Amino acid sequence: MLGKVIAGLSLVVAVAAFQPSAAAAARVVASVDLSSQTMTVTHGGVVKYRWPVSTARRGKVTPTGSWSAKWLSRNHRSSRYNNAPMPYSIFYTGNYAVHGTNQVSRLGRPASAGCIRLHPSNAAVLFSMAQREGLRNVRIVVHR
Numbered sequence: 001m002l003g004k005v006i007a008g009l010s011l012v013v014a015v016a017a018f019q020p021s022a023a024a025a026a027r028v029v030a031s032v033d034l035s036s037q038t039m040t041v042t043h044g045g046v047v048k049y050r051w052p053v054s055t056a057r058r059g060k061v062t063p064t065g066s067w068s069a070k071w072l073s074r075n076h077r078s079s080r081y082n083n084a085p086m087p088y089s090i091f092y093t094g095n096y097a098v099h100g101t102n103q104v105s106r107l108g109r110p111a112s113a114g115c116i117r118l119h120p121s122n123a124a125v126l127f128s129m130a131q132r133e134g135l136r137n138v139r140i141v142v143h144r
Contacts, residue, residue, distance in 0.1 A: 027044055028129045031141040032116055033144075034064070034143065041126060041129070049126075052108035053108075053116050054106050054109060054117040061114055062096070067139070067140050067141075069136075069140060072127065073089040074088065076089040087100040090127060099116070100123030101123075
């Protein structure tokens with residue numbers, strides 16, 4: 001009996017080891033490096049874009065981790081920060097989103113309240129990719 005249980009567990013571990021990670025399974029991966037304030041976008045495992053971003057300024061937090069995209073909002077406005085424009089928003093966890101900004105001069109350094117800011121034209125490209133591929137095929141990865 002114990003031998004069958006061990007054999008079964010071994011099979012489960014072996015199968016899990018060969019399953020692709022969630023990020024690898026996604027068609028579009030937007031990987032944000034907090035230390036360099038850059039986003040690398042891959043499509044089908046091939047790097048397509050590398051863009052400057054702005055993440056959380058001192059006293060604020062951009063959470064680290066990996067999430068699937070949750071919902072899109074083309075012309076979003078912040079309900080928390082004076083109705084600030086957030087064009088091409090891709091929400092990925094709670095109130096956090098990747099979105100365009102009108103403060104393009106601040107890209108490349110921390111400046112946001114926690115969201116990931118992009119140049120509006122780059123945000124439009126990523127937004128279009130998310131629409132085309134479907135939210136379940138889009139992964140947002142944030143790391144140091």
